[in-house]
Amino acid sequence: MSFDRIREKLNILADAAKYDVSCSSSGGTRKNNNKGLGDSHSSGICHTYTEDGRCVSLLKILLTNHCIYDCLFCVSRKSNDVKRAAFTVDEVVELTMNFYRRNYIEGLFLSSGIFKNADFTMERLLLVCKKLRLEQNYNGYIHLKTIPGASDELIKEAGLYADRMSINLEMPTEAGLKLLAPEKSHADVIKPLDFVQKNIAQFSADKKLIKHVPKFVPAGQSTQMVIGATPESDKDIMYTANAFYKNFSLKRVYYSGYVPISDDTRMPVLGTQPPLLRENRLYQTDWLMRFYGFKVQEILNDANPNLDIDIDPKLSWAIRNMQHFPIDINKADYKMILRIPGIGVMSAQKIVQARKFGKLRIDQLKKMGVAYNRAKHFITCVDSPYQLKDYQGTQIKAFILAESHSKYLKTDSNQLILF
Amino acid sequence: MIYVFDGSLPGLLTAVFEWFERKPGLVVLKSKDAFQPEAFTEVFFVNNDAEKADRVWTGLQKKIKKEWLRKFYCSYLSEIPEAYQHLFQFTIYIFQNEKGAEANYGNNDVMALSKYAKSVEREKHRMEAFIRFQKTGDGMFYASIDPDFNVLPLITNHFKNRYADQQWIIYDLKRKYGLHYDLNTVEEISIDFSADVNKKNPAAILMDEKEELYSLLWKDYFKSANIVARKNTKLHVKHVPKRYWKYLTEKQLG
Known part of the structure; x- marks a missing residue:
């Protein structure tokens, strides 16, 4: 392969893949027991970060950016005037192996534009996986895109070699998707997601009965929604996410702030700032649902269809529900402690362990990592100062905002003009 | 009273043994590198x-959970002078209390070890992430x-397995x-x-003929994966502090 041509291909096909934000390399369980290359790290490793602050863990590329579809939100759409390229199967294998050997990456993230048809594309993706696993003894991470419309046999076989599979919902609602990609529907995504999920369940059920069952997508499935290209509310987005977490046991839902790449009038104009703060608030909500025991309806509902921009969703929930506070750190359930603004999972765990040895004081809480200036409005501990009056939620919000320095204040104005 | 040890782990554990044999009350433990004689302190x-070191280590193994033995070891590897003092006091505290005392995050030494271990584990994780191999001619x-x-x-096992x-x-x-x-x-x-x-960058002539190609491809990839409209230098530097840039192929010019 010629030096310059392979560089050009990599530039084109990495550039086209970067809007897929999934970067996770966690959940892999593949061990290096064939004296080959690679060993999965259960928590994943971010090997570097690009200048936009996003982690680089996998070699994320498209096999090709030729595509028969014309989805408005996609940089590789048929009608877009961009340079096209395609890797050969061997080129992808060689790149992956050589990057992995130098400790640049945790593995491969392979996606593709649809050329010819779904099966033709899926076959080639599968071929890359098989070569890596069977010929190169490669045990590193593989995140593979399921190509909607590909045959069940191909998808099932791919699941034997990939660690994670994913299909993107693209738009949070069917209406949004129809607006920008009339050829596609959520049903196209749901069918293969469901098929893979049923197989994961089947394999893990077999595993309980039979000793040697091969791995099948051990790191589970994920999906992605583009945020801010279409006018959905945060409630629409998170209710969709919640449904997909529930129905398909997804490991992750990613929210990708739309970066304008089209001058079509149905979308935000070129040069509009991507909605980074909104994206951040959605991720915070996602975390509250997955790790903090919040129900999505508690955070977003008809009365509050959008997340606050100036404060995070946990604080926002707390000041709307002051009847639960103040919480006595020395007595309350772990579940309630988790709900206190300024206390995370780690400090909540430390609190419940430490209070068995004696009642906790403010200085101890601070040392454990509690953001006390925030938490103090919602808790009592042994030496909490006596509070003469009850503050309203809005007053507390003002206190906290007055002393916090949001890293996003600069971009605030950009956030509000979107809708 | 000051105890001076040689900076090794057996030395530190022996110090604990000696303390229990003498019970001299409050003791400051210093490594011999950090020790300076004081006029009025014994x-x-x-x-x-x-x-003696073995006996203390075996005792610790019986008293605290495995994850805490790891925290203990990590704190020792931090090589921070104050950490030795906390390790010393922590061990005494563990032996003087019922099993499970390491969960008392309200205790100063427990919290200190927890913090040292966190920093060391983070550095370990960074090495697993930021180490970049160069393939030599042989x-x-x-x-x-x-x-x-x-x-x-x-990090030995991580790289050995991988x-x-x-x-x-x-x-x-x-x-x-x-x-x-x-x-x-x-x-x-x-x-x-x-x-x-040049220890950082052995001469190119010693390198595998494909080394330059792959480091170049990696630099290209690093640039292509960036979304310019989302530029966030603060976050970038937070995740990859500047002192690590010297390791990173993608951060070298050219």
């Missing part, structure tokens, strides 16, 4: 004793590092020792660099 020099994958803490003992089919060397320039994997076992090595060798 000094006791700890003599390493493998048997097929060896080489990387040099100078981590904040002595993390080589913690790169089982290639020979590699990871060399700690600051502590002047390294690890060499020869396709079977990992052994400690030390290299006598002659004065004119």
